[in-house]
Amino acid sequence: MIDVAAGSVLHAGSVADNCLLRNEWVCPLYVTTRSEQILAALQQHVAILLVTLAVSVLLALPLAVLAHRTAWVRGFVLGASTVVYTIPSLAMFSLLLPVIGFSARTVVVALVLYSLTVLVRGLVAGLDAVPGEAVDAAVGMGYGRWRLLREVQLPLALPTAFAGLRIAAVSTVALTTIGFLFDSGGLGNLVNQGLTSYFKAEVLTATVLCVVLAVLVDLLLVGLRRWLTPWRRGVAA
Amino acid sequence: MADPVAQGGRGVSGVLEYLLDPATWTREDGLVDRLVEHVGISALALLVAAVVAIPVGLWLGHVGRGGFVALNIGGIGRAVPTYALLVLLVLMPAPFGANVPSFTVALALFTIPPLLTNTWTGVREADPAAVDAGRGLGMSGWQLLWRVELPMAMPLLLSGLRLAAVQVVATTTVVGLVGGGALGRVINTGFVSQDTRLVIAGAGLVALLALATEVGLGAVERRSGRRSRRGGDDAPEDPVPGRSAGEGAGTSAQGAAQAAR
Numbered sequence: 001m002i003d004v005a006a007g008s009v010l011h012a013g014s015v016a017d018n019c020l021l022r023n024e025w026v027c028p029l030y031v032t033t034r035s036e037q038i039l040a041a042l043q044q045h046v047a048i049l050l051v052t053l054a055v056s057v058l059l060a061l062p063l064a065v066l067a068h069r070t071a072w073v074r075g076f077v078l079g080a081s082t083v084v085y086t087i088p089s090l091a092m093f094s095l096l097l098p099v100i101g102f103s104a105r106t107v108v109v110a111l112v113l114y115s116l117t118v119l120v121r122g123l124v125a126g127l128d129a130v131p132g133e134a135v136d137a138a139v140g141m142g143y144g145r146w147r148l149l150r151e152v153q154l155p156l157a158l159p160t161a162f163a164g165l166r167i168a169a170v171s172t173v174a175l176t177t178i179g180f181l182f183d184s185g186g187l188g189n190l191v192n193q194g195l196t197s198y199f200k201a202e203v204l205t206a207t208v209l210c211v212v213l214a215v216l217v218d219l220l221l222v223g224l225r226r227w228l229t230p231w232r233r234g235v236a237a
Numbered sequence: 238m239a240d241p242v243a244q245g246g247r248g249v250s251g252v253l254e255y256l257l258d259p260a261t262w263t264r265e266d267g268l269v270d271r272l273v274e275h276v277g278i279s280a281l282a283l284l285v286a287a288v289v290a291i292p293v294g295l296w297l298g299h300v301g302r303g304g305f306v307a308l309n310i311g312g313i314g315r316a317v318p319t320y321a322l323l324v325l326l327v328l329m330p331a332p333f334g335a336n337v338p339s340f341t342v343a344l345a346l347f348t349i350p351p352l353l354t355n356t357w358t359g360v361r362e363a364d365p366a367a368v369d370a371g372r373g374l375g376m377s378g379w380q381l382l383w384r385v386e387l388p389m390a391m392p393l394l395l396s397g398l399r400l401a402a403v404q405v406v407a408t409t410t411v412v413g414l415v416g417g418g419a420l421g422r423v424i425n426t427g428f429v430s431q432d433t434r435l436v437i438a439g440a441g442l443v444a445l446l447a448l449a450t451e452v453g454l455g456a457v458e459r460r461s462g463r464r465s466r467r468g469g470d471d472a473p474e475d476p477v478p479g480r481s482a483g484e485g486a487g488t489s490a491q492g493a494a495q496a497a498r
Contacts, residue, residue, distance in 0.1 A: 086403060086447040088410040090421055091440030094428050167315065174318040178411075181428065188320065195324045195415065203328060207321040214316035 019201065027201035034202075038190070042209060044104075045186025048176050049217065051108050053169060056115035063116070064123030065149065074124065081117035089114070089178045097182075107179035114175060115168035122164020126157030159232060162225040166218055173214040187213075251434045252441075261438075268423065268442070275419040275446065278337065279409045282344035283402055289345070290352035291394070298360025298390070299382045307357035314350035319343065319411050327415050335416040344408055348401045355397025359390025392462055399454040406447045420446070 019027035031038065067074040087095075092110045100106040130153050138152045177188025185192065187206040194202035226233060255261055262268045297303035326339035333339045363386045371385040387394075413421020420443045427435025 083444075083448075086407060086451065087440070087444050088407040088421075088447070090410045090414065090424055091436075091443055094424050094436040095440050097428070097436070098433050166312075170312065170315045174316060177318040177320050178414075180320075188318070191318075191321045191324050195327065198328065200328055203321065203324050207318065207325060210318055210321060211316050218312070218316070 023198070023200050025200045025204045027205075030201035031205060038205065038209070041187050041190050041206070042213070043186075044184065044189075045173070045176055045210070045213065048104065048108060048111065048179065048184065048186055049169065049172055052111040052115055052172050053165075055108070056112045056119050056168065057165070059112070060116055060119035060123055064120050064127060067120065067124050068127040077120055077124075081121060084113055084117050089175055090181075093178055093181055102182055104179070104182065104184035106182055107176065107184045111172050111175055115172055118164045118168045118171070119161070122167075123157060123161045125164075126160030127153055129160060130156045155229070158229050159225065162221065166221045169217050169221060170214045173210060173217060177210060249437075252437045255434045256438055266418075268438070271418060271420050271423055271439075272442065272446075275406070275409055275421075275443070278340050278344065278412060278417075278419055279402070279405045281337070281341050282348055282409070283398075283405050285341055285345040286348035286352055286401060286405075287398070290349045291356050294353045294356025295360055295382060295387065295390070298357045299378065299386060301361070304357070304361070307353055311350040311354050314347055317347075319347055319408055320414060322346065323411060323415050337417075340409075340412045340417050344405055344412075347408055348405045351401045351404065352397050355393045355400075356390060359393030359397075360386045362393070363389035392458070395454075395458045395461060399451065399458060402454055403447050403451045406450050407443065410443050 018029050020029050020033075063073075063077055067077045089110065092113065093106060096106045096110055100109055134152055134156060135148065138148050143152065177185050177191060179185035180188040180192040183189065187210045190202050190206035193199065194206065260267070294307065297307055323339070323343045326333045326343050327335045329339070333342075360382075367385055367389065368381060371381045376384065409419050410421035410424065412419050413423070413425045420439050423439030423442075424436050427433065427437075427439060
């Protein structure tokens with residue numbers, strides 16, 4: 001009886017009664033009062049994603065071209081990527097810790113390794129699928145190896161390569177959360193804080209933002225692919 | 238957990254010393270216990286996911302609906318961070334919390350996408366001539382599904398199961414971060430106490446377990462493939478396209494495996 005009465009007093013308009021105190025999952029007050037913290041986490045998340053994608057694309061291009069041309073490189077690269085993908089992220093982060101140290105760099109290196117496995121496979125598959133006639137025609141027109149790669153093979157490999165890039169980007173957004181181990185998990189830091197302090201709104205808000213970020217990045221990449229491959233507009237997927 | 242941290246070297250020799258000490262394995266909450274927990278949670282999650290995903294995939298494939306969901310669910314699964322989902326469930330009221338039901342549900346949710354996608358694709362890619370022949374023989378929808386579409390979907394279904402199993406074994410590690418057991422606990426303890434030996438031992442065991450799952454189920458897959466090919470007289474599935482289809486689904490499910498961890 002006393003509890004009920006106290007509750008009704010609180011609900012009747014006490015200043016202290018709000019969703020933060022009641023520890024509700026959905027709490028706009030959390031978002032408004034902690035907006036700086038949330039934005040900082042989001043910023044870190046996006047920064048880690050951008051650096052990871054930039055480094056992996058730069059590394060994946062030469063690796064894929066080499067793997068496309070040389071049989072043993074292909075075997076090695078595809079074999080290594082199978083092994084890398086069986087290593088759990090927690091293990092990967094922890095194993096890199098003694099090598100690289102307690103920093104965002106460790107997170108980025110781990111994420112680059114995971115992205116590379118998908119990116120290289122996508123690029124190699126794309127290069128393999130370039131029609132022989134297109135290559136023959138270019139060679140017949142006197143294209144050198146470099147020009148052939150740049151003007152014929154890579155553009156034609158783009159759609160398949162982009163499928164890999166989308167998977168890599170979306171996975172990276174989700175995987176970054178484990179970076180909280182190094183205090184560099186972006187929104188994952190908030191999830192971890194929420195777990196230790198039993199703060200529901202923090203966990204749910206960070207999770208939802210993480211999913212929204214992944215979806216936005218995916219849509220952006222679809223747009224980018226359409227912009228880069230104008231000859232494919234109107235072709236499904 | 239205190240005594241193994243205190244004794245022994247910290248380098249690679251320390252790892253060997255740690256792994257070769259029988260007590261490391263046999264004492265309470267030792268590596269044997271953790272390994273059993275790991276396999277148990279993984280198997281339970283795989284079972285729950287299979288019970289949900291395979292019938293749904295078979296049915297949707299049979300009636301030819303739900304293609305958009307079946308093919309895009311992997312992308313949705315990739316976008317949700319496993320760790321965050323686990324924390325959400327741990328903070329939920331009973332029956333959830335830091336317990337096996339939460340871990341199973343979270344892991345099963347990440348295992349459903351590759352299973353559903355592969356099952357659906359397998360049924361949809363069943364040879365239409367064979368399905369027509371079955372219909373011509375007067376088979377009911379149920380018989381058609383059970384005797385024609387399911388056997389033809391088997392190679393893709395099995396490769397989906399293998400990918401899902403490897404994924405779930407790797408992902409179960411995250412359970413150690415939210416107060417659960419399994420091998421992730423060993424890694425996390427090593428991480429928190431800065432004992433590299435535990436980290437390397439735990440990570441190595443998980444990787445070995447995942448590889449063993451991949452190789453073991455791969456062998457089962459090849460075996461059943463061989464048997465089904467011998468069984469059918471004019472079995473149309475020549476091993477090469479069958480494999481490449483599985484491999485294609487593999488790369489997409491591989492991405493799902495990544496996000497899941």
